[in-house]
Amino acid sequence: MNFYGLVDGSDASLKSYLNNLSGVDQVGAEARAAMLATRSIKTSSKRWAIDTAITMVDLTTLEGADTPGKVKALCTKAVRPDPTDSTVPSVGAVCVYNDMVSVARTHLDLIGGQHVPVAAVSTAFPSGRASMAVKIQDTQDAIDAGAAEIDMVIDRGAFLAGRYIDVFNEIVQIKQVCGDKAHLKVIFETGELVTYDNVRKASFLAMAAGADFIKTSTGKVAPAATPPVVLVMLEAVRDFYEMTSTRIGVKPAGGIRNTKDAIKQLVLVNETVGPDWLNPKLFRIGASALLNDLLMQRMKMDEGYYSSPQYVTMD
Amino acid sequence: MSFEYAPAPESRAVVSIKPKYGHFIGGKFVAGSKHFPTVNPATEEVLSQIALAGKAEVDAAVKAARKAYTTTWSKMSGKERGKYLYRIARIMQERAREFAVLETLDNGKPIRESRDTDIPLAAAHFFYHAGWADKLEYAGLGTSPKPLGVAGQIIPWNFPLLMLAWKVAPALAAGNTVVLKPAESTPLTALLFAEVCQQAELPAGVVNIVTGDGSTGALIVNHPGIDKIAFTGSTEVGKIIARAVAPTKKSVTLELGGKAANIVFDDAPIDETVEGIVNGIFFNQGHVCCAGSRLLLQENVAEEVLHKLKNRMEKIRVGDPMDKNTDVGAINSKEQLAKITELAAAGDAEGAERWSPACTLPTKGFWFAPTIFTGVTQAHRIAREEIFGPVLSVLTFRTPQEAIEKANNTPFGLSAGIWSEKGSRTLWASQQLRAGVIWANTFNKFDPTSPFGGYKESGWGREGGRHGLSAYLKGVSHE
Numbered sequence: 001m002n003f004y005g006l007v008d009g010s011d012a013s014l015k016s017y018l019n020n021l022s023g024v025d026q027v028g029a030e031a032r033a034a035m036l037a038t039r040s041i042k043t044s045s046k047r048w049a050i051d052t053a054i055t056m057v058d059l060t061t062l063e064g065a066d067t068p069g070k071v072k073a074l075c076t077k078a079v080r081p082d083p084t085d086s087t088v089p090s091v092g093a094v095c096v097y098n099d100m101v102s103v104a105r106t107h108l109d110l111i112g113g114q115h116v117p118v119a120a121v122s123t124a125f126p127s128g129r130a131s132m133a134v135k136i137q138d139t140q141d142a143i144d145a146g147a148a149e150i151d152m153v154i155d156r157g158a159f160l161a162g163r164y165i166d167v168f169n170e171i172v173q174i175k176q177v178c179g180d181k182a183h184l185k186v187i188f189e190t191g192e193l194v195t196y197d198n199v200r201k202a203s204f205l206a207m208a209a210g211a212d213f214i215k216t217s218t219g220k221v222a223p224a225a226t227p228p229v230v231l232v233m234l235e236a237v238r239d240f241y242e243m244t245s246t247r248i249g250v251k252p253a254g255g256i257r258n259t260k261d262a263i264k265q266l267v268l269v270n271e272t273v274g275p276d277w278l279n280p281k282l283f284r285i286g287a288s289a290l291l292n293d294l295l296m297q298r299m300k301m302d303e304g305y306y307s308s309p310q311y312v313t314m315d
Numbered sequence: 316m317s318f319e320y321a322p323a324p325e326s327r328a329v330v331s332i333k334p335k336y337g338h339f340i341g342g343k344f345v346a347g348s349k350h351f352p353t354v355n356p357a358t359e360e361v362l363s364q365i366a367l368a369g370k371a372e373v374d375a376a377v378k379a380a381r382k383a384y385t386t387t388w389s390k391m392s393g394k395e396r397g398k399y400l401y402r403i404a405r406i407m408q409e410r411a412r413e414f415a416v417l418e419t420l421d422n423g424k425p426i427r428e429s430r431d432t433d434i435p436l437a438a439a440h441f442f443y444h445a446g447w448a449d450k451l452e453y454a455g456l457g458t459s460p461k462p463l464g465v466a467g468q469i470i471p472w473n474f475p476l477l478m479l480a481w482k483v484a485p486a487l488a489a490g491n492t493v494v495l496k497p498a499e500s501t502p503l504t505a506l507l508f509a510e511v512c513q514q515a516e517l518p519a520g521v522v523n524i525v526t527g528d529g530s531t532g533a534l535i536v537n538h539p540g541i542d543k544i545a546f547t548g549s550t551e552v553g554k555i556i557a558r559a560v561a562p563t564k565k566s567v568t569l570e571l572g573g574k575a576a577n578i579v580f581d582d583a584p585i586d587e588t589v590e591g592i593v594n595g596i597f598f599n600q601g602h603v604c605c606a607g608s609r610l611l612l613q614e615n616v617a618e619e620v621l622h623k624l625k626n627r628m629e630k631i632r633v634g635d636p637m638d639k640n641t642d643v644g645a646i647n648s649k650e651q652l653a654k655i656t657e658l659a660a661a662g663d664a665e666g667a668e669r670w671s672p673a674c675t676l677p678t679k680g681f682w683f684a685p686t687i688f689t690g691v692t693q694a695h696r697i698a699r700e701e702i703f704g705p706v707l708s709v710l711t712f713r714t715p716q717e718a719i720e721k722a723n724n725t726p727f728g729l730s731a732g733i734w735s736e737k738g739s740r741t742l743w744a745s746q747q748l749r750a751g752v753i754w755a756n757t758f759n760k761f762d763p764t765s766p767f768g769g770y771k772e773s774g775w776g777r778e779g780g781r782h783g784l785s786a787y788l789k790g791v792s793h794e
């Protein structure tokens with residue numbers, strides 16, 4: 001593997017690559033994100049943003065109490081988010097735990113949702129605390145069951161201890177398991193990496209190691225996909241594209257619960273990395289509650305008033 | 316697919332602009348004799364007719380201020396004065412939207428900036444100084460500091476209400492009364508402020524506002540009944556004022572021009588630096604005395620920074636100032652546009668390379684696209700003269716020492732910026748730079764607690780903080 005010619009796979013080359021990155025000024029990054037949050041998105045642009053956001057949702061259920069029935073219901077909703085309105089597009093993917101992948105895939109195929117991929121969280125999600133053998137097996141199982149997207153977690157302990165090469169090698173190995181069968185999203189758990197410098201480092205590390213997407217969080221740790229964290233990741237993706245001509249996707253996940261927050265994310269994309277990224281191939285939003293709010297705002301735009309939450313399906 | 320932002324105009328309905336205004340003297344609006352128009356620079360629409368104060372009006376205002384000083388304001392306890400200032404601050408917050416809309420209409424600055432920067436900061440200055448009113452004995456300016464008397468205050472058009480607040484709040488907190496003249500092209504928020512003074516039941520004559528042009532300003536400067544002159548504006552006029560007050564007993568503070576160096580070292584946080592460069596020069600259309608108008612880039616990162624800066628500038632939204640998504644609005648006046656155009660042409664003529672992002676400018680009104688000049692040297696006019704517009708001159712340097720020498724090689728010394736992740740370098744550079752305000756890894760940040768003012772031809776004295784307060788008190792150094 002040549003890692004885009006950025007590193008040679010050795011500890012020394014990885015360290016020099018990461019140490020050469022410019023730092024991130026916390027105050028400046030937060031100020032930029034706050035300024036972009038003031039963008040006022042109304043009327044036709046709001047309508048466009050809502051529909052675009054719907055196509056970007058990775059509709060997610062990651063609970064110990066998940067049942068096949070709940071996953072099937074989620075799949076139905078993923079294909080036709082609003083059963084009363086066929087103009088509402090399908091979501092980006094359905095995201096579930098490993099053992100629910102085959103349930104989801106089978107049900108999606110059954111109801112005409114062949115176009116909706118199943119994403120599986122992998123590598124001992126959410127903690128990442130398992131042996132490499134288990135992580136590889138975990139990923140292989142998900143792919144065998146029909147997952148087209150793998151959301152892996154990095155070993156934050158190794159990253160924070162400065163063992164970047166261990167994190168890098170994990171991503172490389174999981175990418176090999178994915179091969180051309182599954183897209184690889186790499187989850188940083190930015191709430192545990194804490195600093196924007198770390199987020200920027202993790203972004204470049206994961207992209208060089210072969211990530212197709214970089215993703216903020218598991219949804220199990222707060223803070224998660226805050227606007228400045230997403231801004232820093234989008235800047236990394238933009239710089240990486242200039243260096244390698246390769247477009248890497250970004251997936252904020254966790255804490256994006258309403259339309260306003262989702263539109264803020266789209267504004268960040270638009271004004272940081274540009275409109276090329278405003279599609280589900282390069283931008284996803286990991287969420288569960290968000291979809292209903294998008295649907296309610298969409299109804300409001302059509303009908304002029306807010307409906308009761310009972311007019312959208314609970315799951 | 317593209318994400319076009321639909322127009323998001325702020326409503327104008329919140330303000331009612333009168334067809335004609337008078338002066339605010341002795342707590343009342345008095346009709347003027349002669350009038351001149353104030354226009355919306357984004358549309359050239361005449362907003363209102365503004366009175367031109369002559370000798371009679373200035374005399375009346377000074378007389379009212381003197382009477383209020385002698386009979387009321389200087390006798391009132393600091394605690395009571397503070398109550399009025401708090402009341403004014405609260406009313407400004409309550410009427411913030413009105414002020415923001417009016418400021419944007421009259422000045423041409425984006426509503427986002429008047430809403431999020433000008434008006435909140437103006438209110439903050441009143442809150443801050445309200446707190447000082449009953450604590451002057453503890454400001455370190457002597458055990459019993461006394462007000463100066465009547466202050467004549469002349470303010471510019473770039474931050475009309477904010478500059479009013481910088482002048483009026485400390486003057487009143489210290490026990491002075493004021494005669495204020497807003498800029499010829501932006502008088503409307505000062506006239507709304509006069510209404511706020513009435514609403515706050517401020518004693519008559521404590522604040523007097525006369526409108527007019529340079530001739531009115533000269534009447535104030537030369538008026539024998541005035542004890543202190545506070546001026547913000549061009550260095551050219553500042554020098555005239557300094558000469559005029561030299562043979563008198565008047566105190567004077569001057570906040571004048573600048574040509575700030577924004578210095579980017581090779582270890583700077585690049586993305587935030589680019590934001591800071593943009594904010595440094597394109598904030599308020601570059602109509603900022605402390606604008607980061609000279610960008611000094613360390614040679615080994617110059618190409619990368621310029622590349623990112625140009626990409627970032629492509630995203631700047633220039634247009635209708637009333638649109639909430641506008642980043643850069645209209646140039647304040649035809650005269651200012653002519654000045655910017657002339658200096659930019661000098662940049663071309665002297666061989667600098669001009670670049671602007673693709674942007675469509677409105678056909679009516681006064682507009683200038685965000686512009687950078689590369690290949691600029693110290694010898695270029697655009698590296699020496701204050702352009703006061705959205706035009707950035709880019710120079711490079713090799714060593715930190717060279718950066719400092721270039722930064723200081725100017726008759727001005729108002730502000731400077733340092734971009735570096737290395738604390739020791741930032742501290743070293745800030746000690747070498749001869750500028751009144753130095754920002755590290757940020758730019759154009761203002762706070763009432765922080766003194767603001769210049770070295771050399773950028774002015775005399777400080778505004779804001781304890782230092783600014785001292786300019787309105789007979790303390791240790793102002794007797």
